Amino acid sequence: MEESNQYFELMELSPEASLDQIRRRYRYLKTLYAGDSIEISALHDDFSQELLADYLDRLDRAFEKLNALREKNKAVAATVVRNEPDPELQGWIAQIDCFDGAALRAVRERLAVDLQAIFTVTRIQPRFLEDIEAEIFGSFPAEVYLRSYLIEYSRFLGLESQRVLKDYLPRYREWIASHRGGGGS
Amino acid sequence: MTASAQHTTIWAVGGGKGGTGKSFLSSSMASCLALQGKRTILLDADLGGANLHNFFGLIRPRCSLTDFFEKKRPLQDLLAHTGVANLQLITGSLGSLESESINYAQKQKLFRHIRALEADHILIDLGGGTHLTTLDTFLLADKMVVVTVPEITAIENMYQFIKSVYYRKLKAIFKAYDLTGLVQDIWKDRTTHNIRSLKDLITHLRSGSGHISDIFEREMAGFVVQLILNEVRSSKDILTGENLKHVCVNFLGLRVQYVGPVSYDPAVQKNINDKQPFMLFNRLSPVVKEVRQVTDNIVNDTPFTVPEELLDGRI
Numbered sequence: 001m002e003e004s005n006q007y008f009e010l011m012e013l014s015p016e017a018s019l020d021q022i023r024r025r026y027r028y029l030k031t032l033y034a035g036d037s038i039e040i041s042a043l044h045d046d047f048s049q050e051l052l053a054d055y056l057d058r059l060d061r062a063f064e065k066l067n068a069l070r071e072k073n074k075a076v077a078a079t080v081v082r083n084e085p086d087p088e089l090q091g092w093i094a095q096i097d098c099f100d101g102a103a104l105r106a107v108r109e110r111l112a113v114d115l116q117a118i119f120t121v122t123r124i125q126p127r128f129l130e131d132i133e134a135e136i137f138g139s140f141p142a143e144v145y146l147r148s149y150l151i152e153y154s155r156f157l158g159l160e161s162q163r164v165l166k167d168y169l170p171r172y173r174e175w176i177a178s179h180r181g182g183g184g185s
Numbered sequence: 186m187t188a189s190a191q192h193t194t195i196w197a198v199g200g201g202k203g204g205t206g207k208s209f210l211s212s213s214m215a216s217c218l219a220l221q222g223k224r225t226i227l228l229d230a231d232l233g234g235a236n237l238h239n240f241f242g243l244i245r246p247r248c249s250l251t252d253f254f255e256k257k258r259p260l261q262d263l264l265a266h267t268g269v270a271n272l273q274l275i276t277g278s279l280g281s282l283e284s285e286s287i288n289y290a291q292k293q294k295l296f297r298h299i300r301a302l303e304a305d306h307i308l309i310d311l312g313g314g315t316h317l318t319t320l321d322t323f324l325l326a327d328k329m330v331v332v333t334v335p336e337i338t339a340i341e342n343m344y345q346f347i348k349s350v351y352y353r354k355l356k357a358i359f360k361a362y363d364l365t366g367l368v369q370d371i372w373k374d375r376t377t378h379n380i381r382s383l384k385d386l387i388t389h390l391r392s393g394s395g396h397i398s399d400i401f402e403r404e405m406a407g408f409v410v411q412l413i414l415n416e417v418r419s420s421k422d423i424l425t426g427e428n429l430k431h432v433c434v435n436f437l438g439l440r441v442q443y444v445g446p447v448s449y450d451p452a453v454q455k456n457i458n459d460k461q462p463f464m465l466f467n468r469l470s471p472v473v474k475e476v477r478q479v480t481d482n483i484v485n486d487t488p489f490t491v492p493e494e495l496l497d498g499r500i
Contacts, residue, residue, distance in 0.1 A: 028497070040432060046344070055436070
C-alpha cells in the first residue's frame with residue numbers, strides 16, 4: 001500500500017481526488033474545527049484541545065504531502081507530454097500490430113508513467129484507464145465515452161489516436177454484441 | 186451480517202433522543218418503499234411509548250407486541266394492514282408496565298421472529314434512550330439509521346447513542362471470539378495506556394495484535410451508520426449533517442454516511458395530528474421529495490451530496 005493512501009484516508013478522500021478537491025477538503029476541515037460549533041461542543045469527553053491539536057497536526061502534514069505529490073505528478077506528466085519523440089521508442093511502437101489493452105499498457109510502462117499522472121493531465125479516472133488496459137468492457141456502457149477516453153489516452157502516450165481507435169473499438173463492439181444478445185443488463 | 190434466503194433488508198431507526206422525528210421518518214420511508222411496490226413491514230419497537238399506529242389513523246390496534254411477549258402469539262400473526270398497499274404494521278407494546286424489562290430469551294425469540302418475517306424490507310422504529318434492548322435491536326439491522334435534528338441536545342444524545350451501539354458491538358465481537366473482559370479491562374486502565382477516547386481504545390486494540398486487528402477488520406467492515414438530519418431550517422443546517430459525519434470519523438473513529446437533510450415543515454405536524462399517512466396525503470411539501478431521496482440513498486448505499494457552495498462557506 002502506498003504511503004500517500006494514509007493521507008488520503010485522513011482527509012477522507014479517494015486516492016483519485018484532484019488537487020482542487022484536496023485543497024477544498026483541507027479548507028473545509030480547518031474551518032470546521034476552528035470554531036466552536038454545536039457539532040464539536042456536543043462531543044464533551046471525546047474532544048479536547050489536546051486531541052484537536054493532534055488531529056490538526058496530522059491534517060496539516062497530510063495536506064502538505066498530498067499537495068506536493070500532486071504538484072510532482074503534474075510536473076512528471078508535463079515532461080512526458082513535451083518529450084521529443086525518441087527514435088528507439090518510435091521504432092518499438094511501429095512494430096505493434098494491434099493496439100489492444102495490453103499494448104496500451106506496454107507503451108505506458110515503457111514510458112514509465114503511472115495512471116495517477118495521466119489522470120492529472122487527461123482527467124480520466126485511473127480505474128477507467130485500468131479497465132481500458134485490462135479490456136474490462138463492461139465498465140463502458142456507451143461507446144462514446146470509451147471513444148473519448150481512448151483518444152485522450154492515446155494522445156497522451158504519443159500514439160496516433162485514429163489507429164488506436166481502429167484496433168481497439170472492434171474488440172469492444174464484439175464484446176458488447178455478444179453480451180447484449182439477451183437484452184443485456 | 187448474513188442476508189436471509191428471501192433477501193429481506195432489515196432497517197432500524199434510532200438516535201437516542203425522543204422527538205427528533207424517528208417515528209415520522211420510519212413510517213414515511215416505509216410508505217415510500219411500499220409505494221415502490223416493495224413488500225414492507227413496519228415494526229414499532231418503541232418499548233413503552235409505541236405510537237406508530239397513529240401515523241396510519243389506526244386508533245386502537247387489536248393486537249400488539251404485548252401479545253407476542255405475554256400471550257406467545259407468533260409475530261407473523263400480529264401484522265395489521267395500514268391502508269397503504271404493501272405496507273403492514275406490527276404495533277408496539279401498549280400499556281404494558283414491564284415493557285422495559287424484556288429478558289434475554291424473549292429478546293432472542295423476538296429477533297428470530299423478526300428475521301423469519303416475509304418481506305422485502307422490515308423497518309424497526311426504536312424508542313429513545315440507550316437501553317440494551319434498543320441497542321441490540323439496532324445492531325440487528327442491515328441498515329442502521331440514526332435521526333437527529335440540528336440542536337445541541339439532540340446531537341449530544343446522538344453521539345451517546347452511536348457510541349453505545351459501537352461499544353456494544355465491540356463487546357459482542359470480543360465475546361464471540363472468546364476475548365471477553367479484554368475491552369473492559371483496557372478501558373478500566375485507560376489512563377495508563379494513554380487512551381483518551383473510544384477512538385484511542387480501538388487504535389490501541391488494533392495495534393496490540395494482528396489477530397485482533399483482523400477480527401476487527403472483518404467484523405466492522407459493514408458497520409456504517411446512516412445519518413438523517415431532520416427539521417432543517419436553513420442551508421447552514423444542511424451542512425450540520427456533513428459536519429457530524431466528519432466529526433464522527435475524526436474523533437470517534439466511526440463511519441457515518443450522511444444520507445440527507447429533511448426540511449422542517451409545519452404541514453408534517455398537521456398531517457400527524459390529522460392521522461393521515463404523510464406520503465399519501467401531502468403532495469406539496471418539500472419533505473415528500475426529501476424523504477424519497479433519503480430512502481433511495483439508504484437503499485442504494487449512496488451518500489447525499491452537499492452543495493459545493495456550502496462546503497466552501499460561500500452561503
